[in-house]
Amino acid sequence: MEPSAARGPVTTDGSVLGSGQVPPRRPTGTYRNGRGMLRIMQVRRATASDIDAAVETITQAFQHDPMWGWAFPDPGRRPAQYRRWWRLYVASATRYDWTWLADDAAAVAVWIPPGGVELTDEDEASMEPLLRDLIGPWTDTVLDGLHGFDTAHPRDEDHYYLSLLGTRDDRRGEGIGMALLRECVAVIDAERMPAYLESTNPANNRRYESVGFADIGTFAMPGDGPSVTRMWRTAQR
Secondary structure, eight states, X not given: OOOOOSSOOBOTTSOBOOTTOOOOOOOEEEEEOTTSOEEEEEEEEOOGGGHHHXXXXXXXXXXXXXXXXXXXXXXXXXXXXXXXXXXXXXXXXXXGTOEEEETTTTEEEEEEOXXXXXXXXXXXXXXXHHHHHHHGGGHHHHHHHHHHHHHXXXXXXXXXXXXXXXXXXXXXXXXXXXHHHHHHHHHHHHTTOOEEEEESSGGXXXXXXXXTOEEEEEEEOSTTOOEEEEEEEOOOO
């Protein structure tokens, strides 16, 4: 992807930020839990000290994910594998200051900003050896599937990319994950930018649609592997 236009991001008060600045933190947000009760959550950007907690949340959230369960097929080994696999992505993304936490990682949203990439060159080089260590001979098939993510990724318009979104098991069902997502897209809307994600679980598609994402097609994992839905959210003008 090409870097964003020279014009800086727009803050929630309409001012333009200078190069290298980020929009202000949104310290609180509200949502209605599964019982319809209004709740307040604390929202902040993650730092390096939050990586362990964020990885644990993503590990729990993706335990039964159709696509990632296909990639890591042994459910007993999966949590330990995930902790190593997702650490690579979470740690690499923190360099952008666009990983968001709700209630100290009860929910986590890992974003890649316009012009960014998920992994540094060093992390990219370590990915295949890590995968081979985790899943052995299944690696080549999974790498073919992961290549599909790259091939399907939109490249004709700068955008924010939601790499990962997950909720910790003890907060599942409250709606805090989607509340965090709404807070994130509010900041993106203030910058008047579009957003993109891949839904690896069809059960989540309607949730993403509820905050403005639209299905723009699917791609499938090799063989009889699961399908992944590509979803785009148009910039709010």
